[in-house]
Amino acid sequence: MNILSELNERILVGDGAIGTFLYEQGYKESFEAMNLTSPDIIQSVHEQYVQAGADIIQSNTYAANRIKLEKYGLEDKVSLINREGVKIAKQAARPGTFVLATIGGVRGVQRLDMTESDIREALEEQATALLEENPDGIMLETFYDVKEAEATVEMVRSLTTLPIIAQLALGEIGVMHGGTPVTEAFDTLEKAGADVVGVNCRMGPYHIIRSLEGVSLNEQRVLSAYPNASMPAFDDGRVIFQSNPDYFYEKAKELREQGVRLIGGCCGTTPEHIHAISRAVKGSSPLKKKAVVTEHPPEKEATNGSSLTRxxxxxxxxxxxxxxxxxxxxxxxxxxxxxxxxxxxxxxxxxxxxxxxxxxxxxxxxxxxxxxxxxxxxxxxxxxxxxxxxxxxxxxxxxxxxxxxxxxxxxxxxxxxxxxxxxxxxxxxxxxxxxxxxxxxxxxxxxxxxxxxxxxxxxxxxxxxxxxxxxxxxxxxxxxxxxxxxxxxxxxxxxxxxxxxxxxxxxxxxxxxxxxxxxxxxLVSGRNAEFLHNEVPGITLTDEVRRRMAECGEDRDRAKQEGIAIAKSLIDEAIKYFKGxxxxxxxxxxxxxxxxxxxxxxxxxxxxx
Structure with a gap:
């Protein structure tokens, strides 16, 4: 049995959130580390999703890369955490349940000062460990950066022939952070080697459905969608999501109408949400043709201030x-x-x-x-x-x-x-x-x-x-x-x-x-000169300038005129080389x-x- 052949014939149901599900139960710190410290709890979460109707479950390894584990001092346990994550998911699976090994994106909305090679090495280390446990496929999820997602697909494809599901986190309806349309991003990931492309996180069902309205279908394209339960809110210092399984029942049908063949849940979703999705679409035939909503008109040129010479x-x-x-x-x-x-x-x-x-x-x-x-x-x-x-x-x-x-x-x-x-x-x-x-x-x-x-x-x-x-x-x-x-x-x-x-x-x-x-x-005084030289970052005065200003003592007028004289001598030299x-x-x-x-x-x- 193969995930891709099944997706060609019927809608498959994915699982829901692990991190927010554990958070709601009071667990904190690294959820991925619980693969080692509390494997029975992680297995129980997987089993609840399987019982709710999930055809596909993911390993609890979303943030199990060296970069994110370093926050907890666990960077030396990358291999062990990932391998155990796949093992636990396999133990929870029933006959006919697929297990995907999950890799999460590194770059988020806040840009990180690390190189692309640093990220690639960290994710390659994670992927290598996951593949040692022979999952049924690889799930890449919550990638905010198209280039990072593309590079990761290429890297994983170089390691395995297993199915790759690549999911992006959109910035706004239909577009990635940086303005790349989701249709263009999907094309990029498919060319890189992804078998299934989709979106997850950041948005609830409504906005994900709207984002997919402009995505065309073809014979090769297989779509997935894992929406959040709702927009997040804060209650007494805790992040909460609205509980709305019945709403997911209706929206799962609409996702199918957009050509989505793999439907699961992301942040805030629970086994109840997955059960609703299962009741709505599990086993139904996938839609392979649909009408595509056209793009919005282009932006107008700037009108304010642009007449000034730059x-x-x-x-x-x-x-x-x-x-x-x-x-x-x-x-x-x-x-x-x-x-x-x-x-x-x-x-x-x-x-x-x-x-x-x-x-x-x-x-x-x-x-x-x-x-x-x-x-x-x-x-x-x-x-x-x-x-x-x-x-x-x-x-x-x-x-x-x-x-x-x-x-x-x-x-x-x-x-x-x-x-x-x-x-x-x-x-x-x-x-x-x-x-x-x-x-x-x-x-x-x-x-x-x-x-x-x-x-x-x-x-x-x-x-x-x-x-x-x-x-x-x-x-x-x-x-x-x-x-x-x-x-x-x-x-x-x-x-x-x-x-x-x-x-x-x-x-x-x-x-x-x-x-x-x-x-x-x-400069305006000797004290001004010493303060700038000794206490203001990025400013260094020469000994001669400091001496000339110090010789002015407390005579403000003399110091001011000396400061102007020094500035003029600097200007005379500067204009030999710079027009600005x-x-x-x-x-x-x-x-x-x-x-x-x-x-x-x-x-x-x-x-x-």
Missing amino acids: LDDLVKQEPTVIVELDPPKKLGTDRFLEGAKKLHESGAAAVTMADNSLASPRVDNVAMGALMKTKTQARPLLHVNCRDRNLIGLQSHLLGIHALGIQDILAITGDPTKVGDFPGAASVYDVNSFHLISLLKEMNEGRSFSGKSLGEKTSFTVAAAFNPNVRNLDRAVKRLEKKIAYGADYFITQPVYGKEQFKEIYESVKHLSVPVYIGIMP IYLITPFLHYDTTAELTSYIRQATNTINQ
Whole structure:
């Protein structure tokens, strides 16, 4: 008896959730480790699903790979946990019950900083152990990343001729995270060697049915679906799912009408749900033809702010200055807006605003950007950090920025909260700067991070940060190359205080395909210089600069003028190599950076003449 031949003749019923089923009974920690510590409990779960009508049960090995087991200190037990998982499922099976060895996806909504080879090695180790126990097939489930799923199918296919069922977790109806349509993803998995393709997790029956409406059937295509019981909710700190077996009875019939031949359940489903599916469709003949719902109309082009010349294009055409002016820490915005106006009048192409730099709260830079647009002629360039907002907040924040007609963004990871005014605050970091750049570029294609259409395309120009004040400049440039691969349009550097650095930096980045705005920050006192040098990450002053500022003592006017003189000497050297200059305004002293902006414009005009 073979799974594929059976699926050609009749609908098969899969099992339901194991992890959430155990969670509801009070079990915690690693459910996969229970293959070793509590095999009788795992066997009982399998048996309940078999009694409920499941034709196919899965081994309790979803997260039994080295990467996920490391969280529990169990990475050295990968082989044992997986082999026992298959053995227990086989012991629970009845004659005619198929046992699939399950492998779960590694990458989720939150991106992991690990290589594709790391993931492949971990899943290959798991697959090898599972295959040693001779299951009836391999189930790949809850893969959020199409490339990871494709690579895993190819890897498993290289190890076995057993049937492979590959199931994806969708971001939104009909699309993967990153915007890949489910139809395209299925084609990819089938070409890689999957015998059955489908979807599981993330969605209940309604949205999975809608996702499959646009999937065509052909002679080779076999579909599976394992929906969640419902959307999850929280009750007294616990995740709960609505119990709705009767609803599953009706929706199983609708899944069959979409051509699904293997129907089971994912998070929140229980033996009662599987019994309802079994009553509805078990043994019925599969549907091999259906009408396909057409795709939605394409997104509209961006309409807000896109008429402005991009800052990465502008600096290629002419010397360009952008100036940072941090939003105020206290209420009252008049001085800030006066500064933005003066900077624009002095020749700044854009005024940049940090996003709670050094983890200290300021007036929201989006609000200040909107005020700047309406009350001055200055062009806002907003920093956006990954620390203060989860993925939901980040996307909402960026949609709002686009709606205000602001197109210029600097994507940064953000300083950790422990350095700021609220060290007990949580740092979110759902994504880092690389993935934020990618998210912005997805939005420029009219898609959210989850792959859902935004209705129109954004028009963001994305800057990325570059710290050249490091021991290993080559390594830092490698990071820039990676950021370009993610979609960075240009770079803005930390302030540089050594004249000899400019040529060295230029030689290191001249091969890059995108421009660099070199950072210069005027100093205002000796204490300011020492603080920046000793306490602010990414900033290093030369001994000469520190000495010159220290010699000013407590004379504020002298220190200010010395800081301007130092900045001008740095500018004179910087413009030999860079057409883009990034000035950082200290303590809202916009008169200083306005003077330096005018100086740069005059100096570059002289050179051009």
